Amino acid sequence: VHVVESGGGSVQSGGSLKLSCVYSEYTSSTVLAWFRQAPGKEPEGVAAIESDGEMHFADYVKGRFSTSKDSDKNTLYLQMNSLKPEDTAMYYCAADYGGWPTLRGPLQSSAYSYWGQGTQVTVSS
Secondary structure, three states: OOOOEEOOOOOOOOOOOOEEHHHHHHOOOOEEEEEEEEOOOEEEEEEEEOOOOOOEEEEOOOOOOEEEEEEOOOOEEEEEOOOOOOHHHEEEEEOOOOOOOHHHOOOOHHHEEOOOOOOEEEEEO
């Protein structure tokens, strides 16, 4: 299983970025998610999308970020609008196929087995 993120970059506060994540496999139990980690901080969940289309967002991105999936392209997207300096972090795409996000919570990093290498997002004030 492979997940590969792209699309990071540097933007000014208030700007937008769209991240992409290409995943190699998808089953009826797949949950895909976005996490981020700032230097010196623990990873935190950003958004997740379950196989039935249900989405979950962290409070700190609700109303600003959205996620979507193109099944034909095996690609997950994270549209980030109204970016703030505190959104600066390495953003990771993660996938799980074994039901752990249902048990542990879809925004818990421990629920995911497969991770990408990350893509850096930097927001300047």
